Every structure is written in structure tokens, then in C-alpha cells.
Amino acid sequence: MKKTITVFMLIIAVVFLAGCTTTSSVGQETARDSIRAHYEYHDDWSPGLGCYGKVTGYAYNAANVSVDTVALNLNLVNTKTGTIRDSRSVFIGPMGVGQSVTFESLLDGECLQDYRVDGFIVK
Structure with a gap:
């Protein structure tokens, strides 16, 4: 009886976690004027959040002038x-000449779905 319950619980766990923990994307780039951003997306799962996407990256100012306000809009798109x-908006803030700022954001997904992340710089 214990063996049957254990096997049954393992099968449920595998089915529940399938599709949420293996997708990741190659680095992506977005730019607007002199502001550039590089980011990567990875699917993950946790008991509290369920299936979600984690976006990490950095933005940098390639110009010879400072920029007052920079934000990055991220969209989790079903492929x-x-x-x-x-969607999430990540506030980067003011950026000095040659300055680089790292960022991280979580996007709410559904298990067993394939997603990509599209990023757009707003300034």
C-alpha cells in the first residue's frame, strides 16, 4: 500500500512539474536611441508562485549624455x-554616461505553455 501511494505521488509530481522547469532563452537585445538592454528568460516553478518566468539582464547608456528616466517594459508572450x-515595467531610473544597471523581474506564466519575452525600452 505504501509503495503504491509513493509511486502515485511521484507520478503526480512529475506531471505537475512537466513543462515549467526546462525552458530558457538565448540572450536577447533591445535598444532605443542610446539605451541598450540585454536580457535572458528562464521558466521556473515554486510551490508559492507556481509556474513563472524569470527575466534577468542589464541596461546601459552608450551615449555621451545622461538620461533622466529609463524603464523597460517586459511582455510574456505565448509562442x-x-x-x-x-507584463511588467522595470524602472531603471536615471543613467549617467556609460552607466550600466542590472535588473530582474518575475512574470506570471501557466504550466505546460511555451513563452518568449519581448522587451521594450521606455525613456
Whole structure:
């Protein structure tokens, strides 16, 4: 009986976690004027959040002048349907000449779905 319950629980765990923990993307770039951003996306799962996407990266100012306010809009897009599942705006703030700023954000996804992240700089 214990053996059957253990096998059953393992099967449920594998089915529940399938599709959420293996997707990652190659680094992506976005730019607007002199502001550039590089980011990577990775699917993950946790008991508290369920399936989610984690975006990490950095933005940098390639100009010879400072920029007052910079933000990065991130969209979690379903690759099969093209619909946006979640969006976040990451506030970078003012950026000096040649300055680089790292960022991280979580996007809410659904298990067993394939996503990509589209990023757009707002200034």
C-alpha cells in the first residue's frame, strides 16, 4: 500500500512539474536611441508562485549624455497564440554616461505553455 501511494505521488509530481522547469532563452537585445538592454528568460516553478518566468539582464547608456528616466517594459508572450500572458515595467531610473544597471523581474506564466519575452525600452 505504501509503495503504491509513493509511486502515485511521484507520478503526480512529475506531471505537475512537466513543462515549467526546462525552458530558457538565448540572450536577447533591445535598444532605443542610446539605451541598450540585454536580457535572458528562464521558466521556473515554486510551490508559492507556481509556474513563472524569470527575466534577468542589464541596461546601459552608450551615449555621451545622461538620461533622466529609463524603464523597460517586459511582455510574456505565448509562442503558440501570440497573446500576452503577463507584463511588467522595470524602472531603471536615471543613467549617467556609460552607466550600466542590472535588473530582474518575475512574470506570471501557466504550466505546460511555451513563452518568449519581448522587451521594450521606455525613456
